[in-house]
Amino acid sequence: MEKGDITCPKCGAGFRRITLSSLTGEAGEFRCTVCDHVLEIFDGSRAVIYRLTVAPSRIVA
């Protein structure tokens, strides 16, 4: 299992990225949940989980 932190270059949201190398995932893409910027394209060979850890400060709810 690999862990890493990804920051969206567009809006500054932070994500924890976890790769589960023992599992296969689905091909597709991960988009920033805040601004919809594509952060990664998956080939489906490994399962990857993203979790939002830092909400961009400029977003006002």
Ligand SMILES: [Zn+2]
């Ligand atoms: Zn973003």
